[in-house]
Amino acid sequence: MKMRSASPLESADTVREILVKLPTRDVARCCCVSWLWRNVVADPSFNSLHAKAEMNHVSAASEALLVTETCERGRPDEAGFFSVSSSRPMPYRVKIPSNYTLSNVCNGLLCFAADKGDSPAFLCNPVTGVTATVPRPPPPVGMGISGGVNNINHLLALGFSPSTKEHKLFRFSFSGHCYYVGTDNVNQSVCTLDGAGGGGGWRQRSYCTQCPLLSTFSPVFVQGKLYLVTTGRTSPNLLRNPDGLLEVDVATEACRTFRLPPPPTNTTRAMILW
Template identity: 35%
Template sequence: MEAASAKRRPAASAKRKPAARLTDELLVEILRRLPVRSVCRFKCVSRSWRNLISNPAHRKKLPQTLAGFFYRSWNWERFPRSARHFTNITGKGRPFIVPSFSFLPVPSDNVTLLDSCNGLLLCRCFGAGDASPPFHYVVCNPATKKWVMLPDGSGEDRTACLGFDPAVSSHFHVVEYVDDERSAFLNGFMHMLTSDEDNGNHVVVMVDMEGKTWRTIPVPTNIDNADASKLSIWILKDHAAHEWTPKHSVRIQFLFPEKDIEINMNWTLITFHPECNLIYFVYGWDDTLIAYEMDRKEVRVIRKLGNECSGPYLPYVPLFTEALADG
C-alpha cells in the first residue's frame, strides 16, 4: 500500500501544478499573448518564472514595459558640447541602451532625438549625404538597430511627433506641426495640447493619421483657483461628450524632497508609467528624477541627472521586433 501510494503522489502533484509540465517554449508562447502588466506580476510566482521571463532570449518575444529615459546634457567646456544619455528606470546599473546611435548613417554628433513612441525613436539627422537638405527625419529602433530615413520634409525646424502602435501595424507615422506644446499617440490618434486662438485656453486637438478626422476637446480648468499649488490628474472617459473625470490631486510641495520648495521652482512632468499609476518628474537645478506613486501617495528619488541636463526626456519601451516599415 505504501509503494502504491508513493507512485500516485507525482501524478497528484502534477495535477496541482499543471504548469510544471509545460516546456519553457510553451510558457513563453502563452505569456507573449498577455498584457505586459500581467507578465511583470508573474515574475513573483517563483524563482524559475522570474528567470524565464528575464532571460534575454525570451525578452524578444515577451511584451516589454518602461525601461528608462533618454535625455541630453550641455557643457560649453567640452567637445562636443552636447551629449546624449540614458538612465534606467531604477536609476542603477549599466544603461539598458547605449545612446551612441553609431548604427545611423550620420555622425553621432549630428543626431538630435525628437520623440519616442512604443519602442521607436524619431531623430533629426544633419548631413545625411552630399547635397542633402538641412536635415532628414530618421525613425529607428535602438533595440534592433534598424532605421528608416524619411523623404525630404519641409526643411524647417518645426515640431515633429511620432505615432506607432505595434499591436495594430508595423507602419509608423510622423506628424510635423507649425506649433504645439505636448503630444501623445493613443488609439490611432495624435493628441496635441495647444491653445485656443479665440480665448487662449488650452485644448486637446485630436487628428487621425490620415488627416481626415480632427476634433477639439476643451481641457478642464483648475476648479480651485484659490489653491493653484495642486497637481490635478484627469481622465477623459467620454471623448464624444468631452467628459473629464478627476482621478487624483496632490500638492506640489509633497512631490519634492525639499519641503520648502518654491511653487515656481523649475520642474517638468516627463510621463506616466504605461502599466502602473506612476508619474515621473525632473526638478531642481540638478535635474533630480523622481517617481510619484498615486495609489500609495509615495515619492521615490531615482537619481540626480546633473545640472547640465536638459530635455526632451523621452521614455523608452524596448521593442525587439525586427520589422520596421516605412511610415
Template identity: 30%
Template structure:
C-alpha cells in the first residue's frame, strides 16, 4: 500500500489518463512546432484531441504556422455586356473566408478576370475599361490571405491576343517566394490550333523571356483544364497531334515545361476518358477523368433520358517511366430531365482521394472515391464560367517584390 502512495504522478498519468490528458503535458509552442511539420489532413484530425488543441489550431494567429488544406474554389461569373463577377465556393463552410472582390487591388482596374491559382497565389487579368477582346489588360499576382499583390509588365506578345493564349501560374512556397507566369500562345493552322511559343515571367528578374520550339508545334493545349506545378515543372493537359495523319492518331498527354522554357517532355495519359483534370494530391501527381453515356428509357411514359457516368482516379506512381496506376473508379446512374447533360471532373482534393465534379450547371458535388460516396457541396452562381480555381490559404507575408 505504501508503494502505491509513493507512485510517481507522471507514471500514474501515463497508465490511467486518456490521451487528451497526456497531451496537456506539451506546451503550446511545442504542439505548434509538431503540427507545423505534419500534412494538413493530419492537423485537422488533431482537432479532436481536446478542446484546447481544437482552439489552438483554429486560432487565426497560429494559422500562419500550420499547413492549410483546400478552402474552396474561386470562379468567374459572366453576364451580357462583358460584365464579369467573381465568386468563392467554400467546400466546408468553415474554411478561411475569401473576399472574391479582392478589395486590395487598386480601383483603377474596372474589371478583374480570375485566370489561375497555385499554392495560395492568384493570377488575375485586370482591365481599366470594360473587358472585351480588343481591350488591353495587365496581369496581377496576389495573395488573397494577406492582401499583397504585384503588377506584371506587359508580355512580349500583343496584349490584344489574350484570347488566343493559355496562361498559368507556377509557385512553390516551400522552395522560394518567387513565382513564374507562363503564357502559351496558340495559332490556327488547317482548322487546328497549335501552341507556337511561350512567354515566361520571373518575379526574381522582373522580366519576360520568349521561347520557341520544343514540342509546341505538335501540341494543342486545353484551356479549360487545370495545370500543376510539380518537381520544378509546369504540367498541362493537351493533345499531341500526329505528324502523319494516315498512320497516327492524336494522344491526350501531359505537357511538361521547365521555368526557362528549355526542357520539354510529354507523359501519356490513361485512355478512355472524355474530360480530364490533373492535381497534386498526397505528394503525388493524380489524374481524374469521366466518361458519360446517355440512353433513352423506353419503359418510361415520359421517355426520360438516363445517364451513366464513370469516374476514374489514377496516380502517377513512376514519374520517370510515366506509369499510371488506377486507384479508384465510381459510377453515377441517374435519370435526367434533359437530353444532354455533361458531368465534368474539374479538381482533385490535395489531401485525400476525393474529386469534385459538376453534373449540371449550378451544382457542385464531391465524390469520395475510396468509399464510393457522393456529397452535394453547394449551388453555384448562375451564368458562371465553368473553370473553378482551387484555393489553399497562404498566410506567409512573402511575395517577391509585392506592393503594399
C-alpha cells in the first residue's frame, strides 16, 4: 500500500508540537536543521506558545551566565554572554544602546537600562539573541519632590508573576537626595508585557517608603517578587546604607518595606546574600 506523504502544513504542525516542548537553547539550535524548522521557530505564534510552555516548568539545564559589556569609541556598545558551567562562549553578541548597563535578570531574560535619565528599557534573550525595546514610560506623577525632573532617579526591573504567567516591567522613580526621609514618595510605573494583561500600556501609582531607594543596588527578582534596597538617616549627619528592603509582589503590584537588623558590633561581620 502506498503511503501518503504529509503535506507541508501537517509537517509544520508536527514539528511545532515537538519543538514547543524543548528548552530555549535547543530551539535555537533547531533553526539550523532545515528551512521548515527555521520557519516554525520564526513564526510569532510559536514564540508565544513556547514562552507559555517554558513558564510551566523549570529547566534542569539552567546555567550561570557571565555578561560582559563592551564600550569602544567609534563602535556600538555590545553585550556578550559566556556560559560559566560549560566554559564555552555563547553564540550571540548583541548591540545595546549607548550608556546602557544590566539592570536585573528575570527567568533568563536580561533587562538593560540607561545609567541616567528616563530612557526606555532594553530587553534581551541571551540564548536566542532576540532583543526588544519597551516603550518609554510616562513622566512620574504625585512624587512631591523639590528640585524638578533633574532630581529624580529611576530604577528599571523586569519581573514575572507565576500565578498569571505574565512578565511585567517596573520603573521606580524617587528623589536623588536623602534629605526627605519620611516625606518622599516612590512613583511605581508598571507595564505588562505578555499574557492576558499585555499591551495595556503603563500604569502608575505612588506610595511612601519612609526611606528613599538606593540607586547603587540593582533590583533582584526572587520567586515572584522584586527586592530593592533603601537608605535611611539615623541622625542629621549620618546615613545608614543599606537600611531596609522594599518588597514588590509582581502579581498584585503591592509593596511593603522591611527594616534591616541593627548594624553589627566591631567583633561581628554581617553579609547580605541574594
